[in-house]
Amino acid sequence: MVVNKARGKLRTVVRLFRSPYVAIALIAGFIIASSVGVLVPQEKTSGTAAVEAFRKAHPVLRPVLEAVDAFRVFQAPWFIALVGLLALSTLVCTVDQLARARRAAAFARSRAPVALDSGAAELILHGSPEVAAPRVEGLLRRLGLRVWRSGATFRAWNTTGRWGSPLFHFGLVLIFGAVVAGAALQWSTTVVLTEGQTFVPGQGPPHGYDQPWNRQAPDPARLPQLKLIKHYPRYARRGYAPDAASELVVDGVPRLLRWGAPLSVRGLTLHQGRRYGALVEVVLVPGGESQGAAAQSGPRDPGPGAPPAFGGLYPLPDGSFHGGLVFLNQQDAEKQVRVADLPPLRTTASFRLVPGPKAGRYELPFDRRFQLEVVVPPESPQARPVVLSVGESLTLARWRLEFRSLRYWTTLTLSAAPLTPLLFALAWWCVAMLALAALFPERRLELVLEGVGEGGAMRSRVRLRTWAGRGAFAFPERLKEALEGLNEEEAKTS
Amino acid sequence: MNLSPAGLADLDSLLYWVATALYAVAASLHLLRLYFPEWRVVAWADRILGAALAANTAGLLFHWYRAGHAPYISRLEVVSSTVWLAVVVFILARRWIPDLAATGGFLLSLATLALGFVGTASTTNVSEPPLSFATVWLGIHVVFTQLFVICALLASGIAYVELTGITPGGRLEVPRGRAADDLIYRLTAVGFIFLTVMIIAGAIWANHAWGRYWGWDSIEVWSLICWLIYALELHLIRTFGWHGRRLAWLSFGALVVALFSMFGVVLVFPSIHGSYMVR
Numbered sequence A: 001m002v003v004n005k006a007r008g009k010l011r012t013v014v015r016l017f018r019s020p021y022v023a024i025a026l027i028a029g030f031i032i033a034s035s036v037g038v039l040v041p042q043e044k045t046s047g048t049a050a051v052e053a054f055r056k057a058h059p060v061l062r063p064v065l066e067a068v069d070a071f072r073v074f075q076a077p078w079f080i081a082l083v084g085l086l087a088l089s090t091l092v093c094t095v096d097q098l099a100r101a102r103r104a105a106a107f108a109r110s111r112a113p114v115a116l117d118s119g120a121a122e123l124i125l126h127g128s129p130e131v132a133a134p135r136v137e138g139l140l141r142r143l144g145l146r147v148w149r150s151g152a153t154f155r156a157w158n159t160t161g162r163w164g165s166p167l168f169h170f171g172l173v174l175i176f177g178a179v180v181a182g183a184a185l186q187w188s189t190t191v192v193l194t195e196g197q198t199f200v201p202g203q204g205p206p207h208g209y210d211q212p213w214n215r216q217a218p219d220p221a222r223l224p225q226l227k228l229i230k231h232y233p234r235y236a237r238r239g240y241a242p243d244a245a246s247e248l249v250v251d252g253v254p255r256l257l258r259w260g261a262p263l264s265v266r267g268l269t270l271h272q273g274r275r276y277g278a279l280v281e282v283v284l285v286p287g288g289e290s291q292g293a294a295a296q297s298g299p300r301d302p303g304p305g306a307p308p309a310f311g312g313l314y315p316l317p318d319g320s321f322h323g324g325l326v327f328l329n330q331q332d333a334e335k336q337v338r339v340a341d342l343p344p345l346r347t348t349a350s351f352r353l354v355p356g357p358k359a360g361r362y363e364l365p366f367d368r369r370f371q372l373e374v375v376v377p378p379e380s381p382q383a384r385p386v387v388l389s390v391g392e393s394l395t396l397a398r399w400r401l402e403f404r405s406l407r408y409w410t411t412l413t414l415s416a417a418p419l420t421p422l423l424f425a426l427a428w429w430c431v432a433m434l435a436l437a438a439l440f441p442e443r444r445l446e447l448v449l450e451g452v453g454e455g456g457a458m459r460s461r462v463r464l465r466t467w468a469g470r471g472a473f474a475f476p477e478r479l480k481e482a483l484e485g486l487n488e489e490e491a492k493t494s
Numbered sequence B: 001m002n003l004s005p006a007g008l009a010d011l012d013s014l015l016y017w018v019a020t021a022l023y024a025v026a027a028s029l030h031l032l033r034l035y036f037p038e039w040r041v042v043a044w045a046d047r048i049l050g051a052a053l054a055a056n057t058a059g060l061l062f063h064w065y066r067a068g069h070a071p072y073i074s075r076l077e078v079v080s081s082t083v084w085l086a087v088v089v090f091i092l093a094r095r096w097i098p099d100l101a102a103t104g105g106f107l108l109s110l111a112t113l114a115l116g117f118v119g120t121a122s123t124t125n126v127s128e129p130p131l132s133f134a135t136v137w138l139g140i141h142v143v144f145t146q147l148f149v150i151c152a153l154l155a156s157g158i159a160y161v162e163l164t165g166i167t168p169g170g171r172l173e174v175p176r177g178r179a180a181d182d183l184i185y186r187l188t189a190v191g192f193i194f195l196t197v198m199i200i201a202g203a204i205w206a207n208h209a210w211g212r213y214w215g216w217d218s219i220e221v222w223s224l225i226c227w228l229i230y231a232l233e234l235h236l237i238r239t240f241g242w243h244g245r246r247l248a249w250l251s252f253g254a255l256v257v258a259l260f261s262m263f264g265v266v267l268v269f270p271s272i273h274g275s276y277m278v279r
Helices: A002-018 A020-039 A048-057 A062-067 A070-075 A077-109 A129-142 A160-185 A420-439 A475-493 B005-035 B040-067 B075-096 B098-121 B136-164 B177-210 B218-238 B244-268
Strands: A121-126 A146-150 A153-158 A187-194 A226-229 A245-250 A253-258 A263-265 A268-286 A321-328 A337-342 A347-355 A370-375 A386-388 A393-396 A399-416 A443-452 A459-468
Touching (some): A020 A070, A077 A153, A129 A443, A370 A399, A386 A393, B005 B040, B005 B075, B005 B098, B075 B098, B098 B177, B136 B244, B177 B244
């Protein structure tokens, strides 16, 4: 009894998901949900600042949007459930369509006698059935149909395209499954390095690691050791902008990592990140003389895994002020202006990184190709922009601003997505099945020739029934025109 | 001739606007041919279209030479190359499918509007493409986008003729009834295939450029919405047998979504895709 009830419920569910209305409702729901995801800024893509601004601008809508997780639509449980239902509907429809395609193929193989009632279309061909039959068979074959003939009875079909739709939907179901499985298996981690810095797996955390499905930390043994070197004597060439690339030493081997050309390392994929730029070290020294810790020459190593630090100038025990200014460079955007407080001078200065005279000479070290433009406000004696190269300094009142060092920094992304090749194979499979369905629409027909008249005036009455899939709507009319054309051919030859 | 950069830019603009003007004339003649096929002036429709295509080709080649890259970076380049491809496909396709000749007026009118709008909102300035564009998958992505848009436009052109009920007579064949439904379905189905390839190629390019295949960016979501709308349209045709005027209106609605997805999203919503397109 319990088993029968369960079977009954299962049948109800299957019937529900087999319904094209349900499929269309789910598709429409997915479209509406995705539209919300575009109209409302999303935390993951637009950032929290944009989301907060939207919340403040729409106080009435805010509680409603938060209740439905509108700021995280694509990660919301209801959205994931919707996708799951769509996948289930696709699966049930696929099974149904495969059954229908098998029945269509079974028709084609059927050798049962053809019996057409008076409802079938009719037309008249010249000649007796014995004479007309080979001409009709030839015509059907020229139309791309497979033909079975028994005397004056025909079955003709082209059901190849019938398989396209169910196999396409089957591919979609597998894609759904591969996406879910892939999300559980994949991970990525981001490493931020400055020039000269080394990432050693297990020492210092990687940055930005966040996987909703898989919170397991990456196995340090899988991660390569990465050291960033920014000098391109070997790789400098015309038409190539290495500022958007990183020369790395990966597990002791020098490699070049460029945009659009990820590296494969230990089975992982290493990408040049979108965020990269320059870290400028400046020091404000009192009395124009270098003292104590600030008197050290050369760049300071910020330590493994530490992100570039931005801010104003911070005091050191020796009375000097030290700061790291981070310039962000995305593709060919202008270098941003950084404004930093100069505490002892009680004013601010704006800093801009500009290409130097040797900017295009990529064989030179990074810090020789750029300069620092400094602008101090008009109330200061130094009211015009001053351009400094690394190692140069600028006198401001009783202070000296030194441009200590310039280093390249970049984000690098290590990722693993083992099911990606499978996903793409399934995607191309779906494209092929779509082409099959679109280019070979299903066409079937049954045709019987009956003799009419006597002797030399005998003609053939054609009884015809056709089935045409979508994309072959005009097939019945075109077939009749073609059959009538046989009479014209016959007239010409006779 | 002034061969300074400013002079070259002026010549570039001149070629662009000459092509636009000729397309406008060709569009008018093709529309007139639908309504007044007996007028003698409509015999010039194909010749003017040929001249427009020649001007468009010259403009694109010159711009390519000037920019040093194929025309797929700025909005103006993308729209101009899409129109060029649409006209080429239209001219070739109507040899095999004569019914498509009736869509000329609709197609060329939209092409002229697009060229005019983008031409006034953009410039022929050239810029070096970002490094994220240095992959063959971007080229595949752009070409299949254009092919999809062309299929959507042709399907809507048939829908336009169906809805207006024009019977021009003469040598121009106009698809009707089941033949029109057939053509709309086949163009939609083929366009859907192109759209699918476009999304796949776009995902591969996105991984090259940004290190991820899919990031729920505005333009990515809208391309998915467009894909679903066309999937919906195909379901309504195949499963529910939509045809005639209902199918024609559906085709128009899907075209609006398609054009917005391809060209409008970057104007309205912030998108990583749009940040790379030079104005």
